[in-house]
Amino acid sequence: MRIAIGSDHGGFELKQALVGFLSGEGNEVADLGTDSSASVDYPLFAVRGPRGVASGRFQKGVLVCGTGIGVCIAANKVKGIRAALVHDETTARLAAQHNDANVLCLGGRLLAAPMAWELVRLWLTTPFEPRHQRRLDMISELERRGD
Ligand code: RB5
Secondary structure (H helix, E strand, O other), rough: OOEEEOOOOOHHHHHHHHHHHHOOOOOEEOOOOOOOOOOOOOHHHHOOHHHHHOOOOOHHHEEEEEOOOOHHHHHOOOOOOOEEEOOOHHHHHHHOOOOOOOOEEEOOOOOOHHHHHHHHHHHHHHOOOOOHHHHHHHHHHHHHOOO
16 A cells, blocks of 8 residues: 655654554555654644645555644645544544544554554554445535535
8 A cells, every 4th residue: 555654753753663564564655754853843744645645646644743633633624635533443443434534643642653553554454334425425525615
């Protein structure tokens, strides 16, 4: 799978670990920064991957900041993006099953790397349940109308 990943400084360490895990499983991973623990502004790094997902360049995106909240808010400003902030197995699974989330957001200061990797794997491997498509279409319509 072609996966874009990005973070701010608060998510840098976890991002590095996830790049390793994702690449190790044979995914084509594009690391879109940040490149160190130096302080940066998360909105800049939260839209690079999602823009590539929206255009079809990447199939999925992963974002990490301190809490996952900031990158999630920013990513959802990109048309076509359904970014989900997840904290545990249930939210990771349902983000795929119910919301067909195309971007996963994680809190680098909240999750240990093995747990975060488990959540990414669950999200990547859980199929979307088509009975929820009607709600996703309603979200697309909200986006189209711009209200
Ligand atoms: C940066 O200190 C922090 O605010 C950021 O990583 C994130 O948690 C924002 O939502």
